[in-house]
Amino acid sequence: MVPSMHAHVGENEDVHAFDSLSKSLGNLALPRLIAQAEEMTLAATSGVVTYSRKVFIPLTQLCRDVCHYCTFASTPKKIGPAYLSRGEVLAIARAGVAAGCREALFTLGDRPEDRYDAARKALARLGHPSTLSYLREMAQAVLGETGLLPHLNPGLMDDADYVALRPVSASMGLMLETASDRLSAKGGPHHGSPDKLPTARLTAIAAAGRAGVPFTTGLLIGIGETRVERIEALVAIRDLHREYGHIQEVIIQNFRAKPGTRMASHPEPSLEEHLWTIAVARLILGPQMTIQAPPNLHRPEELAALLRAGVNDWGGVSPVTPDHVNPEAPWPHLDALEAATAAAGRVLRERLAIGPAFARDPDRWLDPALARVVRRSVDARGLPVVDDWHPGTGEPMPVERVSGTTVRSDSLRAILDRATAGDRLAPSDIVRLFEADGPDVALVADAADALRREVAGEAVTFVVNRNINYTNICLYKCGFCAFSKGSTRAERGPAYRLDLAEVGRRAAEAVERSATEVCLQGGIHPDYDGNTYLDVLRAVREAAPSIHIHAFSPLEVTHGAMTLGLPLENYLTRLKQAGLSTLPGTAAEILDDEVRALICPDKVNTNEWLEVMRTAHRVGLRTTATIMFGHVDRYEHWARHLLLVRDLQEETGGFTEFVPLPFVHMEAPIWRKGGSRSGPSARETLLMHAVARLVLNPLIPNIQASWVKLGGDGAVAALRAGANDLGGTLMDESITRAAGGQNGQLCDPARMASLAALAGRHARQRTTLYTTTQTDTLILAGE
Structure with missing residues (x-):
C-alpha cells in the first residue's frame, strides 16, 4: 500500500x-x-x-x-x-x-x-x-x-x-x-x-x-x-x-x-x-x-x-x-x-x-x-517489422531511400567522417549508426558506398566455386542451425555422410565446371577426429590438384586439434601441408559470449574463435570473417563483433573479406521454439553491410553480400550500400536451403553479371584471395 x-x-x-x-x-x-x-x-x-x-x-x-x-x-x-x-x-x-x-x-x-x-x-x-x-x-x-x-x-x-x-x-x-x-x-x-x-x-x-x-x-x-x-x-x-x-x-x-x-x-x-x-x-x-x-x-x-x-x-x-x-x-x-x-x-x-x-x-x-508472438514480430529495437520481408524467403527486399535530414543527421555525419578517415569508432558510435532510420539510412548507405568506390572500385567480384558439405550429422546443438542432424536417423530431413571417394568426385566435377574453389564444411560427426579432416583434404587434392581448398570452420579446426591432442598451430600447419588453402570465418555467429550462451552454448566461445583465426593467420592461412545476425542479438553486440574483427585484422592482416549473414529463421530450431526474432529487418540488413564497410575501413577492403540470404533485390541493395563482392556461385548450396531459404543453390556468372548491372556496375571473376583469374574475366550481363 x-x-x-x-x-x-x-x-x-x-x-x-x-x-x-x-x-x-x-x-x-x-x-x-x-x-x-x-x-x-x-x-x-x-x-x-x-x-x-x-x-x-x-x-x-x-x-x-x-x-x-x-x-x-x-x-x-x-x-x-x-x-x-x-x-x-x-x-x-x-x-x-x-x-x-x-x-x-x-x-x-x-x-x-x-x-x-x-x-x-x-x-x-x-x-x-x-x-x-x-x-x-x-x-x-x-x-x-x-x-x-x-x-x-x-x-x-x-x-x-x-x-x-x-x-x-x-x-x-x-x-x-x-x-x-x-x-x-x-x-x-x-x-x-x-x-x-x-x-x-x-x-x-x-x-x-x-x-x-x-x-x-x-x-x-x-x-x-x-x-x-x-x-x-x-x-x-x-x-x-x-x-x-x-x-x-x-x-x-x-x-x-x-x-x-x-x-x-x-x-x-x-x-x-x-x-x-x-x-x-x-x-x-x-x-x-x-x-x-x-x-x-x-x-x-x-x-x-x-x-x-x-x-x-x-x-x-x-x-x-x-x-x-x-x-x-x-x-x-x-x-x-x-x-x-x-x-x-x-x-x-x-x-x-x-x-x-x-x-x-x-x-x-x-x-x-x-x-513468442512479440519476439517474432520485432527487430533488434523492439519495433515491429512492418514490411514483411525476411532473409531467405525469396520475397523482394524493400529498400527505402528517403530524402531529407533528421535531428541526428549532423552527429551521424561526424561519425561517418571519422570512419571514412579510417579511425576506430567507439562502440556507442557504431550503435548510433545501426539506429539510423528514415533519411539517415540513406546517409549512412551513401557514405559507405562512396567509401567502397574509393577503396574497391566499381567491379563487383565473385568466385566460381562449389560447396561440398560432407556430412550433416553433428554433435552440437546450435539453436540457429537447421542443417545439422543429431544422429543418422532422419529428423528434419535425411542425415548423410559422404565417403572420401564422393568428396573427391565432386571436387573433380567442380573443376570440370570451371570452379576455382571448393568450400568444404560439415557437421562435427561423432566418428570424426583430426585425421578425418586431413583425409578429406588429401581426397580433394588428389582428385583436383589445382583447386583452391577453402575449408573447415574454427569449430572443425578446434575439434580436429583436440582429438589429436595437438596445439592449434601444429594442427593448422598439418592442414596447410595437406592442401588447405584458406579458412572460412564461419562459426563466428556473434562474437559475444552473452549471445553465444543462448544460440550456441556448446560451441567455441569468442576468444577461442579469435584464437583459431589468429593462429591461422600466423601460419600463413588467410581467412574470411562473418557475422550471423538478427536472432537474439542487439546493436551493441554487433558493434562489439565488428570491433573484435577490426582489432584482429589490425594485428594480423589475415582477413580477406567480411561477410554479413542475416539469420534465416524459418526452420531454425530456436525460432520454431519461439526463442528468437524472425531475422533482421530490411533496414538492419542494409545497414549491416554499410556499417561493416565503415567500421572496418581501411583494414578489410572487401564486404560481401550473400545472394543466398538476400535474394537478388537484397544483393543489389547491399551493393549500393558498401558491398563490392557477391561471394561464390555456390553449386549445391545446402545450409541456407535447410533453414528454409528460397533463393536457390546456384548463382552462375551470367546471373552475377545481371545483379552487378542492376547496381550500375560490372562483374569480374576473382580468385579466393581476390586476385584476378588467369583470363582476368570481365563478365557482362547477358553473357
Whole structure:
C-alpha cells in the first residue's frame, strides 16, 4: 500500500529534497527546460517517434465513477446493451486487422456492476461474475482469433486481477491523472469518483509492477492541479518505476472541455503549460522513459513543439475507430502525422502495444505464448517489422531511400567522417549508426558506398566455386542451425555422410565446371577426429590438384586439434601441408559470449574463435570473417563483433573479406521454439553491410553480400550500400536451403553479371584471395 502522497515521496526523497526539486524546475525558463528535455530525449531515441496502429474496443461505457469532464461514461438508458457482444468485439478487431492494425485497446468504465443493476444482469446473461471476467474472455478471443495484441484499461485492479489478465494482454494501463487529493473533494472534478483517489491509483499501479505488467500511466493536466502537484505525481510515477521497472510510457494529456459536462466552461491549459509539463516529465523521468502526448488534441502546427519538449510517442492512432475518450477530436491521418513528425526532424515508426524496451525482453514481461508472438514480430529495437520481408524467403527486399535530414543527421555525419578517415569508432558510435532510420539510412548507405568506390572500385567480384558439405550429422546443438542432424536417423530431413571417394568426385566435377574453389564444411560427426579432416583434404587434392581448398570452420579446426591432442598451430600447419588453402570465418555467429550462451552454448566461445583465426593467420592461412545476425542479438553486440574483427585484422592482416549473414529463421530450431526474432529487418540488413564497410575501413577492403540470404533485390541493395563482392556461385548450396531459404543453390556468372548491372556496375571473376583469374574475366550481363 502507498499510504499517502507525501509519505510516498519521502520513501526515496525527503520533503526538503522534493521542495528543492520543485523550486529548481520552477526557476528554469521554459526555453531552457525545453532545450534540456530535447537533448535528453534525442540521446535515447535517435530521433524516432513511435505510435501504435490500433483499434479502440469500448467494451462498456458504464462506469461507477462520475468524473466531471468525461463524455465516455454513460448510463444504461443512453447506450442500450451494457456490453459489446462477442460478435461486435471481433468485428471491430477484424476491421482493425484489415486496416493493418496490431493493437486492440479495450476501453471501459470502472466496475460498472457495482453501480448499475443493468450491468449485473448483463454479466449474468453472459455467464460472468464481473466485468473483468468478461474482459478476459474478450481479450482472449481477440488475441486468439485475430492476432491483435490487447492493451487493457479496466480501471482499478488488485494483484489477483493483474495475474488473471496478464496472459491475455501485452500491456495494461491506468492514468494516475493527478497527485492532488483535494481534486476529489466536493466541487472538484473527481468528487464522487472513488477510483480517482491518488492513493488508490498508486496502489493499483504498484500491483501492476508486482505482477510484471508493462504499464501505461500519466497525468491529465489542466483540471485544477498546480504545477507542484504535477511534479509530485511525476515523482511518484518515477519512484514506482524505480521499484518495479514496469512503466512503459507516461502520457501527458491536456484537458479538453467538452460540451454536456460539468466542466464544459473550465479553461483548457495553454500550449505553454503543456510544454512545461512535458519537459518537466522528461527531466524527472529520464531519457529512457517513453513520454506520450495525444496528437489529436493539438493543431498540426503545434506537434513539433511537443516533440522538442520531450515527447517521443504519439500513442494509439486508429485508422478504423474514433477516440472514444475525446470523440470531438478526430485522429490525424497517418500521412499527415508522419509529415508533421518529419518536419520536426524526426522519423515516425510503428510500435506494438508493448513498448520497444519491453518487447526486447519478452520473457520477463509476457506470458510464454505472447512472448513468442512479440519476439517474432520485432527487430533488434523492439519495433515491429512492418514490411514483411525476411532473409531467405525469396520475397523482394524493400529498400527505402528517403530524402531529407533528421535531428541526428549532423552527429551521424561526424561519425561517418571519422570512419571514412579510417579511425576506430567507439562502440556507442557504431550503435548510433545501426539506429539510423528514415533519411539517415540513406546517409549512412551513401557514405559507405562512396567509401567502397574509393577503396574497391566499381567491379563487383565473385568466385566460381562449389560447396561440398560432407556430412550433416553433428554433435552440437546450435539453436540457429537447421542443417545439422543429431544422429543418422532422419529428423528434419535425411542425415548423410559422404565417403572420401564422393568428396573427391565432386571436387573433380567442380573443376570440370570451371570452379576455382571448393568450400568444404560439415557437421562435427561423432566418428570424426583430426585425421578425418586431413583425409578429406588429401581426397580433394588428389582428385583436383589445382583447386583452391577453402575449408573447415574454427569449430572443425578446434575439434580436429583436440582429438589429436595437438596445439592449434601444429594442427593448422598439418592442414596447410595437406592442401588447405584458406579458412572460412564461419562459426563466428556473434562474437559475444552473452549471445553465444543462448544460440550456441556448446560451441567455441569468442576468444577461442579469435584464437583459431589468429593462429591461422600466423601460419600463413588467410581467412574470411562473418557475422550471423538478427536472432537474439542487439546493436551493441554487433558493434562489439565488428570491433573484435577490426582489432584482429589490425594485428594480423589475415582477413580477406567480411561477410554479413542475416539469420534465416524459418526452420531454425530456436525460432520454431519461439526463442528468437524472425531475422533482421530490411533496414538492419542494409545497414549491416554499410556499417561493416565503415567500421572496418581501411583494414578489410572487401564486404560481401550473400545472394543466398538476400535474394537478388537484397544483393543489389547491399551493393549500393558498401558491398563490392557477391561471394561464390555456390553449386549445391545446402545450409541456407535447410533453414528454409528460397533463393536457390546456384548463382552462375551470367546471373552475377545481371545483379552487378542492376547496381550500375560490372562483374569480374576473382580468385579466393581476390586476385584476378588467369583470363582476368570481365563478365557482362547477358553473357
